[in-house]
Amino acid sequence: MDPESNPVVTSISCAQTNLDEGKSGKSQNSVTFDEKALPSTAELKKKAKEEKAARRARTVLQKQGSAVPAQALSAQQAQRSKAEVQKGVKAQHKRVTSIEGKGTSIRCLQRAISPIPEVPKEDKTVEFFRHLYKQRTSTIAGVSKEVHPAVLALGLQMNNYTICGSCARLVATLLAFQKVIQSYTTPPMNSLTRHLTSHVLSPQIEYLSSCRPLSISMGNAIRWLKLLISKVDPNTPDAEAKKYLCDSINVFIRERVTLADEVISKNAVEKIRDGDVIMTYAKSSLVQRVFLHAFKQGKQFQVIVVDSRPLHEGKHLAAALAKLGIDVKYCLLNGLSHNIQDVTKVFLGAHAMMSNGRLFSRIGTALVAMEANEADKPVIVLCETIKFTERVALDSIVHNEIAPADELVISGGVLEGWRNVEKLQLCNPMYDVTPAEFIQMIVTELGNVPPTSVPVLHRLENEA
Incomplete structure (x- = not known):
C-alpha cells in the first residue's frame, strides 16, 4: 500500500507540516499554534483504533507466513509520525503555558508595584450637627479685592476672638461699614441707593460671615442699614448722602448700644x-x-x-x-x-x-x-x-x-x-x-x- 494513499498517514503528515511551518516562522501567529491544523481528540482515538486493527491484521498475516513489507513500512511511519505529532503538541502546549505564565507573572508584578490606594480618612464630623459645620476664613488669601481693608482687619479679629461679644462685633461692624461708605464713589450711570448695597456692602457682609457667623444683633443692624440706604433719595448728591448715612450709624450706635447699656x-x-x-x-x-x-x-x-x-x-x-x-x-x-x-x-x-x-x-x-x-x-x-x-x-x-x-x-x-x-x-x-x-x-x-x-x-x- 502506498503511504500517501493511507488517510491516517496523510492527516498526520499534514499536522507535522503545520508544526514545522510554525517552528520555521512561516506561520502568521508565532506565539500560539493553530489548533485547527491538528486533529481533534476523537479523530486521534479513531485513527489509533484503526492502527491497532491494522497491526492485529498484520500479526495474523505474519503468523500465516505472508510478507507485508509495504504495510509494515506504513505502520512504522504512522507510529513515528504519531510520536512526533504528540511531541510537537506537548512542546507547543508548554510554550503557550510558559507565555501565559509569564503574562500572569507580569500582571502580578504590575499589581505589586502599583501604588496602594490611600485609606480614606475617618469623617470627624458629628452627624447631629453636620448642617452647622462651616469652614472659617482665617487669612486674607483668596479674599475678593472688593473687600475693604477695614473689613478685612475686622474679619480676622472676629475669627481669633479679639472681638468676641455680640455687641462688640455689632459696633465694630457698623464702624467698618462707615469707613466703606466714606470711601465709596457712585459709578457713572448708577445711583447710590441701588449700587451701594448690592455691589459694595454685599461682599463685605459675605466676607464677615465667612470669618464667623453673624450674630443676631449684627443681622438686625445690617437689615436696618440696608433699609436706610434704600430710603435715600436717588437725586441726593453723593457727599450729602454719605454724610447722612454715617451720621445715622453714629446715632444708631449711641441709642441702641451706648445709651441702652447705661439704662x-x-x-x-x-x-x-x-x-x-x-x-x-x-x-x-x-x-x-x-x-x-x-x-x-x-x-x-x-x-x-x-x-x-x-x-x-x-x-x-x-x-x-x-x-x-x-x-x-x-x-x-x-x-x-x-x-x-x-x-x-x-x-x-x-x-x-x-x-x-x-x-x-x-x-x-x-x-x-x-x-x-x-x-x-x-x-x-x-x-x-x-x-x-x-x-x-x-x-x-x-x-x-x-x-x-x-x-x-x-x-x-x-x-x-x-x-x-x-x-x-x-x-x-x-x-x-x-x-x-x-x-x-x-x-x-x-x-x-x-x-x-x-x-x-x-x-x-x-x-x-
Whole structure:
C-alpha cells in the first residue's frame, strides 16, 4: 500500500507540516499554534483504533507466513509520525503555558508595584450637627479685592476672638461699614441707593460671615442699614448722602448700644443689695458694667465667676473685677453645684433673646440657670433690645455656631492627636438655649420684663 494513499498517514503528515511551518516562522501567529491544523481528540482515538486493527491484521498475516513489507513500512511511519505529532503538541502546549505564565507573572508584578490606594480618612464630623459645620476664613488669601481693608482687619479679629461679644462685633461692624461708605464713589450711570448695597456692602457682609457667623444683633443692624440706604433719595448728591448715612450709624450706635447699656446698668444696679453674692457666667461687658457701677456706689457684694473651656472668658472678667477691688471668686463649671448654695442672685449676659422667651447665650449658660432654678435662686438676664429676634428656638441644634474642634485640645494633653484616634469625635458648639421658665426677669433699656414680653418689645422696636 502506498503511504500517501493511507488517510491516517496523510492527516498526520499534514499536522507535522503545520508544526514545522510554525517552528520555521512561516506561520502568521508565532506565539500560539493553530489548533485547527491538528486533529481533534476523537479523530486521534479513531485513527489509533484503526492502527491497532491494522497491526492485529498484520500479526495474523505474519503468523500465516505472508510478507507485508509495504504495510509494515506504513505502520512504522504512522507510529513515528504519531510520536512526533504528540511531541510537537506537548512542546507547543508548554510554550503557550510558559507565555501565559509569564503574562500572569507580569500582571502580578504590575499589581505589586502599583501604588496602594490611600485609606480614606475617618469623617470627624458629628452627624447631629453636620448642617452647622462651616469652614472659617482665617487669612486674607483668596479674599475678593472688593473687600475693604477695614473689613478685612475686622474679619480676622472676629475669627481669633479679639472681638468676641455680640455687641462688640455689632459696633465694630457698623464702624467698618462707615469707613466703606466714606470711601465709596457712585459709578457713572448708577445711583447710590441701588449700587451701594448690592455691589459694595454685599461682599463685605459675605466676607464677615465667612470669618464667623453673624450674630443676631449684627443681622438686625445690617437689615436696618440696608433699609436706610434704600430710603435715600436717588437725586441726593453723593457727599450729602454719605454724610447722612454715617451720621445715622453714629446715632444708631449711641441709642441702641451706648445709651441702652447705661439704662440697663442703672436698672440692674438697683437689684444689688449689700451682702449679696452674685454669680455670673463667662464674660458679659454689660454685666461687668453693672458690677462697676454698683461698686462705685459703695455697695458691698461678692461676685462668683463661673467659667469653662475653651475660651475662658471668665478669667478676664475676674481679673478686671479683682483689679477694681471687688471680692471675686473664680471657679469652673464642675464647681457650680457647690458654689450655687451661697449665691443670692444670678446675673447673665445674652447673645440673643428668642421670640418664645428663651435665652440664646454662651454654651454652659443653660446649666447655670438650671442649677440656680433648682436651688431657688433668681436668674436675671441683662439684654439690649437690639438682640431680640423674631426667631423661635426650642433647642441648640437647629441654630448654633460650631467652632473648630481643635480649640478644645490642650497642647500636650490627652486629646492631642485626636484626629488619628479611631471613632473619636469632638464637637465645639458656641451657644445653648436656656428655657424661659428658668428666667425670672429680663432687664432692658425699655424696662424690666418677663420672658413672655420679648415678642412685644421686639414688635414695638420694629414699628419705631
